[in-house]
Amino acid sequence: MAERGQPQLYTIPAHRAFADALAAGLIRQFGADPLGLARGLVLLPNNRAKRAVTDAFVRASGGGLLLPRMVAIGDPALDEAVGAALDPADAVDPVPPAVAPMQRRLILARLVVEERARTRQPVDAAEAVRLAGDLAHTLDQLLVEEVAPRALREIDLGEELSAHWRRALDLFEIVLDRWPGELARLGCIDLADRRARLLRRLALRWKDTPPPGFVCAAGVTDTAPAVAMLLRRVATMPRGMVVISDLATSMEDQEWQALGPHAPDPGTGTRKRSIETHPQFHLKLLLERMGFNRAEVMRWRDASEFDATPARGTAIANALAPADFTGKWTDLPAAERRLTGIAAAELATPAEEAQAIALALREALETPERTAALVTPDRALARRVAAHCGRWGIEIDDSAGRPLSILPSGTLLLALADAAAQRFAPLALLTLLKHPLVCAGEGRRPWLDGARKLDRVLRGPRPAAGLDGIDAHLADAPRREVARRASAAAWWPHARALLAPMERVFAGGEQPLAALVAALRETAQALCGDFLWSGPAGRAASDFLAGLEVRAAEGPALVDPDSLAALLRTLMDEIAVRPPQGGHPRLAIYGLIEARLQPADLMILGGLNEGVWPGQSAPDPWLAPRIRVALGLPGQERGIGMAAHDLAGALGAPRALLTRARRDATQPAIASRFWLRLQALAGETWARGRALPLERWTRDLDDPAIHEPADQPAPVPPALLRPKKIAVTDVDRLKADPYAFYARAILRLSALDPVDADPSAAWRGTAVHAILEEWAREDACHPDKLHDRARAMLNDERTHPMMRALWQPRLMQAIDWIALTIAEQGEAGRSVIAVERRGSIDIAGVTLNGTFDRLDRMPDGTLAVIDYKTGTPPSPAAVRAGFSLQLGLLGLIAERGGFEGISGVTRGFEYWSLGKRSDQFGYVTSPVDPAGKNDKILPEQFTAIAAENFAGVAGRWLTGSEAFTAKLHPEFAPYSEYDQLMRRDEWYGRER
Numbered sequence: 006m007a008e009r010g011q012p013q014l015y016t017i018p019a020h021r022a023f024a025d026a027l028a029a030g031l032i033r034q035f036g037a038d039p040l041g042l043a044r045g046l047v048l049l050p051n052n053r054a055k056r057a058v059t060d061a062f063v064r065a066s067g068g069g070l071l072l073p074r075m076v077a078i079g080d081p082a083l084d085e086a087v088g089a090a091l092d093p094a095d096a097v098d099p100v101p102p103a104v105a106p107m108q109r110r111l112i113l114a115r116l117v118v119e120e121r122a123r124t125r126q127p128v129d130a131a132e133a134v135r136l137a138g139d140l141a142h143t144l145d146q147l148l149v150e151e152v153a154p155r156a157l158r159e160i161d162l163g164e165e166l167s168a169h170w171r172r173a174l175d176l177f178e179i180v181l182d183r184w185p186g187e188l189a190r191l192g193c194i195d196l197a198d199r200r201a202r203l204l205r206r207l208a209l210r211w212k213d214t215p216p217p218g219f220v221c222a223a224g225v226t227d228t229a230p231a232v233a234m235l236l237r238r239v240a241t242m243p244r245g246m247v248v249i250s251d252l253a254t255s256m257e258d259q260e261w262q263a264l265g266p267h268a269p270d271p272g273t274g275t276r277k278r279s280i281e282t283h284p285q286f287h288l289k290l291l292l293e294r295m296g297f298n299r300a301e302v303m304r305w306r307d308a309s310e311f312d313a314t315p316a317r318g319t320a321i322a323n324a325l326a327p328a329d330f331t332g333k334w335t336d337l338p339a340a341e342r343r344l345t346g347i348a349a350a351e352l353a354t355p356a357e358e359a360q361a362i363a364l365a366l367r368e369a370l371e372t373p374e375r376t377a378a379l380v381t382p383d384r385a386l387a388r389r390v391a392a393h394c395g396r397w398g399i400e401i402d403d404s405a406g407r408p409l410s411i412l413p414s415g416t417l418l419l420a421l422a423d424a425a426a427q428r429f430a431p432l433a434l435l436t437l438l439k440h441p442l443v444c445a446g447e448g449r450r451p452w453l454d455g456a457r458k459l460d461r462v463l464r465g466p467r468p469a470a471g472l473d474g475i476d477a478h479l480a481d482a483p484r485r486e487v488a489r490r491a492s493a494a495a496w497w498p499h500a501r502a503l504l505a506p507m508e509r510v511f512a513g514g515e516q517p518l519a520a521l522v523a524a525l526r527e528t529a530q531a532l533c534g535d536f537l538w539s540g541p542a543g544r545a546a547s548d549f550l551a552g553l554e555v556r557a558a559e560g561p562a563l564v565d566p567d568s569l570a571a572l573l574r575t576l577m578d579e580i581a582v583r584p585p586q587g588g589h590p591r592l593a594i595y596g597l598i599e600a601r602l603q604p605a606d607l608m609i610l611g612g613l614n615e616g617v618w619p620g621q622s623a624p625d626p627w628l629a630p631r632i633r634v635a636l637g638l639p640g641q642e643r644g645i646g647m648a649a650h651d652l653a654g655a656l657g658a659p660r661a662l663l664t665r666a667r668r669d670a671t672q673p674a675i676a677s678r679f680w681l682r683l684q685a686l687a688g689e690t691w692a693r694g695r696a697l698p699l700e701r702w703t704r705d706l707d708d709p710a711i712h713e714p715a716d717q718p719a720p721v722p723p724a725l726l727r728p729k730k731i732a733v734t735d736v737d738r739l740k741a742d743p744y745a746f747y748a749r750a751i752l753r754l755s756a757l758d759p760v761d762a763d764p765s766a767a768w769r770g771t772a773v774h775a776i777l778e779e780w781a782r783e784d785a786c787h788p789d790k791l792h793d794r795a796r797a798m799l800n801d802e803r804t805h806p807m808m809r810a811l812w813q814p815r816l817m818q819a820i821d822w823i824a825l826t827i828a829e830q831g832e833a834g835r836s837v838i839a840v841e842r843r844g845s846i847d848i849a850g851v852t853l854n855g856t857f858d859r860l861d862r863m864p865d866g867t868l869a870v871i872d873y874k875t876g877t878p879p880s881p882a883a884v885r886a887g888f889s890l891q892l893g894l895l896g897l898i899a900e901r902g903g904f905e906g907i908s909g910v911t912r913g914f915e916y917w918s919l920g921k922r923s924d925q926f927g928y929v930t931s932p933v934d935p936a937g938k939n940d941k942i943l944p945e946q947f948t949a950i951a952a953e954n955f956a957g958v959a960g961r962w963l964t965g966s967e968a969f970t971a972k973l974h975p976e977f978a979p980y981s982e983y984d985q986l987m988r989r990d991e992w993y994g995r996e997r
Contacts (some may be wrong), residue, residue, distance in 0.1 A: 015305040016252035019657025022604030023631030024061035029307035043071035044218030050079030074078040104193040107552040108921040111560030113137035118561045130564040131571035149229045156180045177627045201231035208238040211361040223248040233294035283810040284649035306776035349663040358666040361703040362392035378593040378605035383612035402588035406581035414546035424571035425511040428470040432761045433465040445536040455496030462759040494665025519557035597651045608658035613665040613677040619648040706804045714991035719968035733855035733894040742978035744971035756982035770875045781840040788824040795820045819919035834864035846905035848963040849956040869913025884932040893951030
């Protein structure tokens with residue numbers, strides 16, 4: 006059949022709601038016949054556009070209506086649907102099936118691993134899968150642009166290509182050489198190739214036998230040659246038409262021609278660079294590939310006629326003009342610079358931006374039938390806005406979906422793989438055990454109780470690796486932890502039995518991917534049951550694991566278990582899980598692709614910062630930019646032009662709101678180039694003023710208006726609650742910071758160590774005390790055996806590697822000093838009589854108890870109290886101020902018979918520090934001096950002074966009624982675990 010002379014090409018400007026205008030125009034042309042629309046076919050870019058046009062037909066009809074057939078052709082992933090809709094079942098030469106995406110990804114990953122191994126540049130499976138994704142994307146671009154792989158070998162690379170790009174290109178060519186063989190083995194072709202073949206076959210068939218009804222291709226902006234060929238065929242058919250979104254028909258010819266693509270220069274053969282960042286470039290390229298001129302494009306006529314583009318559309322087009330043509334801005338009349346109906350809100354942080362957008366959406370609901378939508382490429386911003394809307398009970402769906410990797414089913418799989426790879430280290434293990442899907446249902450509460458008990462006993466430095474390490478940690482409990490660890494140990498075997506199969510598989514080293522995935526699936530099922538696979542996210546996870554397990558044999562031969570979590574994350578990040586329909590009927594959140602053709606009375610364009618909208622162009626790791634240009638592939642900046650076109654289309658709504666945050670989560674943010682262009686064009690008319698109330702509401706919503714900082718706390722508990730027992734180590738805390746003592750002893754609050762904590766100074770002190778205690782009890786302080794005990798502690802697998810590397814040299818030198826010093830003192834008649842013994846006495850109406858590190862008998866028969874320090878001992882100034890009297894109080898308990906079997910007068914008070922002095926680790930210092938030098942106390946006075954000081958402290962706070970004032974002597978209260986409880990930062994420095 007002969008082609009029509011005049012092509013039917015139309016455009017709908019941005020200020021017209023595309024879907025509504027399209028539906029109205031089709032009803033106007035074909036709605037008179039009840040079956041006129043039903044006989045037609047509408048080709049659309051994606052499934053979201055199908056829904057938008059369907060809703061538009063419903064709105065325009067006002068009653069019952071037989072809709073035309075709608076087919077999405079713009080997305081390669083929808084290729085199979087296109088084939089079913091457009092390719093006849095009785096075709097003589099059917100198009101081969103497409104290779105499954107997962108199968109293709111894994112095969113390409115295997116090829117990458119094999120070729121990198123051959124060149125002695127090995128990569129793990131996770132990195133290979135990531136590279137295979139980029140490889141597949143580049144391969145698709147070659148297929149879409151119909152560039153033969155042999156064209157790579159015909160490019161004159163010259164000497165400018167770096168060694169890195171040459172290696173990448175060599176590997177890319179090898180994979181391309183092997184890939185056709187893989188496809189032939191499978192009897193399949195690439196998805197993009199199959200889509201192109203289907204569309205070309207359809208175009209040829211329609212040339213001779215066009216459909217009986219009308220055919221309308223609407224909103225399709227894909228510039229692929231196969232798509233352009235089909236659109237040309239549709240435009241020239243007797244009942245065909247092509248409708249383009251927002252083509253700049255009024256742009257000056259000089260500006261239009263400057264966009265490119267340009268013909269090669271006759272003299273040099275080089276091409277002038279196209280302006281791919283312009284929002285009209287892809288439409289110009291599409292028209293050229295269709296073989297038509299912009300002058301042939303007419304304005305679409307719908308039920309409500311219009312004659313001219315509104316001034317706002319002209320202003321937006323001027324704002325987005327190529328850089329060489331922005332000089333005209335200064336000469337534009339005010340009408341062509343005014344962005345009527347557009348407001349701009351600039352907020353301080355992403356949190357404020359989300360709050361402002363939620364308020365704007367909520368305000369839209371105050372007007373009956375008004376619709377509003379947020380359009381943003383920032384999915385984190387979209388999630389925040391949805392959460393803010395939830396505070397008003399408004400359910401709003403993000404139609405762009407969320408990646409499977411951040412949804413419960415995905416995070417469970419990642420947590421399980423990560424915990425197994427880390428050999429069930431505490432933090433990874435507890436993350437897994439407390440996951441909301443684990444043991445969900447009736448057994449959830451007992452499970453959580455057990456997990457919390459385990460959490461409590463895993464605080465502090467990491468135990469030995471593996472499940473056996475957890476077993477040993479629970480069994481090897483210090484005295485104060487016996488009951489708590491026994492409670493956790495009673496629950497642990499149940500959880501251990503579920504995790505043991507996963508540990509056995511991961512302990513086997515490199516193995517087939519299928520075995521790892523099967524172990525992951527079975528363990529996840531055992532932990533979660535069917536809850537793991539329920540809901541949209543669960544079904545997506547089920548389909549993903551099933552596809553991965555079935556196709557695993559096509560991937561890398563062996564996979565390191567430690568890389569499984571990274572491999573899964575890479576793949577799950579690319580799986581978007583879209584919510585089922587059911588959100589608010591008048592509000593929506595869209596991604597840029599989902600927003601195309603979607604109408605709303607108020608369009609909110611969020612995240613207008615550079616790097617977000619437009620996003621950063623992802624570099625191609627396989628083909629250098631110069632090679633891409635030589636092959637005719639889209640430039641890396643093509644996406645910026647598409648983002649600009651999406652922005653211009655969204656700004657065509659009756660009202661629009663632009664938002665940005667002045668900083669992101671980590672640093673100041675740069676305004677989007679689109680924001681800056683609109684602001685520069687509008688000048689004084691830039692509509693920040695209209696958004697100022699919204700910015701103020703955002704701040705006021707959570708602003709308390711009056712700040713009333715807390716006063717310095719000073720609780721006064723009744724005498725009945727005041728403790729009548731105190732340890733010598735708590736006396737300084739009581740005197741320097743009574744509130745901290747109150748929180749610890751009366752409120753029974755104590756700080757928890759972090760999970761998997763680095764060894765702290767307190768932990769190091771405990772470890773040294775344990776070594777010295779065992780040495781004294783079991784080795785009778787034999788000098789030759791202390792070194793071995795320290796070495797055994799450092800070589801224990803529970804000892805942190807960093808501590809072993811940094812602390813070992815100084816510890817061993819200090820340990821040797823202790824052994825040598827004790828041996829020398831023994832020769833002089835001094836002996837160790839006890840270590841780590843607890844005792845108590847009644848004094849000043851309370852019981853004072855304490856534990857000494859070591860007690861020696863001096864040659865003259867007196868006692869000496871020794872306290873080991875891994876850090877700096879207390880200063881004499883603190884002793885003179887009435888603090889750091891711990892040794893004196895321990896000496897007092899010894900003199901009064903508080904330590905069973907020990908009697909005598911205490912005259913020695915020594916700190917044995919493992920710190921450095923005079924180029925040596927280890928030294929002795931004392932708060933007393935027999936000669937009274939340096940303002941030190943005499944030894945015979947120390948216990949009496951300590952007793953008097955303690956009596957005063959006990960009389961004020963333990964048997965008396967004085968308030969427990971916070972930070973009474975802050976210079977002697979360095980501990981900070983109760984600072985938040987006492988709200989220190991609110992009152993410190995303004996105490997009454």
